[in-house]
Amino acid sequence: MTPSVRDGLDEERAWALLVALARRAGRGDPVVRDVALRLGDDGSVEEDGVDPWIVARPRTDRGWSWPEGFPAHRELEPLLDLYMPICVGEGQDALTIAHLAQTLDGRIAVVGGASQFITGEEDLVHCHRLRALSDVVVVGRHTIEEDDPQLTPRRCAGPSPVRAVIDPDRRLGDAYRVFQDEPGTTLVISATGSSRGGARHGRAEVVELDAVDGQLPVPAIVAELRRRGLRRVYVEGGGLTVSRFLAAGALTRLHVTVAPTVFGSGRPSFVLPEIHALSQAVALRWQHRTLGRDVLFDCVVGR
Numbered sequence: 001m002t003p004s005v006r007d008g009l010d011e012e013r014a015w016a017l018l019v020a021l022a023r024r025a026g027r028g029d030p031v032v033r034d035v036a037l038r039l040g041d042d043g044s045v046e047e048d049g050v051d052p053w054i055v056a057r058p059r060t061d062r063g064w065s066w067p068e069g070f071p072a073h074r075e076l077e078p079l080l081d082l083y084m085p086i087c088v089g090e091g092q093d094a095l096t097i098a099h100l101a102q103t104l105d106g107r108i109a110v111v112g113g114a115s116q117f118i119t120g121e122e123d124l125v126h127c128h129r130l131r132a133l134s135d136v137v138v139v140g141r142h143t144i145e146e147d148d149p150q151l152t153p154r155r156c157a158g159p160s161p162v163r164a165v166i167d168p169d170r171r172l173g174d175a176y177r178v179f180q181d182e183p184g185t186t187l188v189i190s191a192t193g194s195s196r197g198g199a200r201h202g203r204a205e206v207v208e209l210d211a212v213d214g215q216l217p218v219p220a221i222v223a224e225l226r227r228r229g230l231r232r233v234y235v236e237g238g239g240l241t242v243s244r245f246l247a248a249g250a251l252t253r254l255h256v257t258v259a260p261t262v263f264g265s266g267r268p269s270f271v272l273p274e275i276h277a278l279s280q281a282v283a284l285r286w287q288h289r290t291l292g293r294d295v296l297f298d299c300v301v302g303r
């Protein structure tokens with residue numbers, strides 16, 4: 001039997017509910033009205049049942065509240081405050097979120113590429129949680145080359161997203177770990193007619209898109225992912241890839257975690273077209289949250 005909230009809602013159950021809400025949004029059916037929620041025995045989201053755990057309030061910035069008359073679990077509030085707004089509400093079936101971990105001076109790696117790890121354990125867990133809440137995690141070619149990441153959520157419970165690597169000219173070798181997993185779990189997004197042919201890159205599927213001025217248009221990348229049912233897109237890096245999504249107006253949410261360290265050189269978080277007036281800066285609404293020794297800026301893109 002599912003434990004009652006009166007027995008004590010804990011982090012594991014709250015997280016399982018968040019994952020179930022994200023899965024539901026990923027199927028095109030996000031929770032969009034105020035409704036009391038709990039997790040059913042079969043792992044699906046139960047609405048307006050007995051002993052709800054929390055109330056979804058999708059039209060508020062916080063996204064949720066405790067049910068009236070039920071005990072508040074203060075220790076869970078940071079978790080719910082951070083993730084409920086990206087799990088419930090209109091548009092969560094088309095979430096496009098990016099996260100970068102940077103220094104105080106806006107660097108995501110040293111010049112040579114090393115970046116593990118700029119931020120602390122709490123931010124690494126956060127990164128894995130974003131993977132578990134997404135249908136697909138997108139990275140650029142340099143990130144694979146430098147880190148050979150698995151891009152799976154190993155620091156939290158939850159399903160593994162599909163991985164999508166943007167490598168327009170297929171310069172990457174096929175021995176990297178994401179290309180050697182089960183077929184169907186990794187996509188290589190490349191330019192039509194790139195020199196290396198073939199429908200497979202290692203065990204990954206090759207997706208070809210038409211380049212425009214030497215780049216793969218971000219809207220075409222997002223449209224192709226959505227066509228495959230991958231609605232919730234998480235752009236994990238690096239800076240160039242996140243910047244291209246931002247410049248294309250394709251990000252709905254941006255998470256930047258700032259570590260209290262200065263490199264004074266290295267690879268930048270953002271590389272965008274030059275602006276000449278402060279009014280041309282990217283418009284963001286933001287809240288900040290503490291993640292261990294780091295500070296996370298949780299930004300909604302647009303005013």
Ligand SMILES: NC(=O)c1ccc[n+]([C@@H]2O[C@H](COP(=O)([O-])OP(=O)(O)OC[C@H]3O[C@@H](n4cnc5c(N)ncnc54)[C@H](OP(=O)(O)O)[C@@H]3O)[C@@H](O)[C@H]2O)c1
Pocket residue numbers: 099100101102107108109112113114115116118139140141142143144146147166167168169171214215216217218236237238239240241242244267
């Ligand atoms: N601190 C963090 O949060 C974090 C996160 C991830 C990675 N990293 C680090 O960041 C570094 C990599 O970041 P980066 O900014 O140098 O590169 P990146 O974003 O990983 O990769 C950039 C490359 O991806 C391809 N690409 C991305 N979007 C494209 C598009 N729309 N059209 C065509 N090609 C596209 C291009 O490949 P081509 O060059 O082939 O054209 C581009 O040069 C590594 O050192 C990694 O360790 C840090």
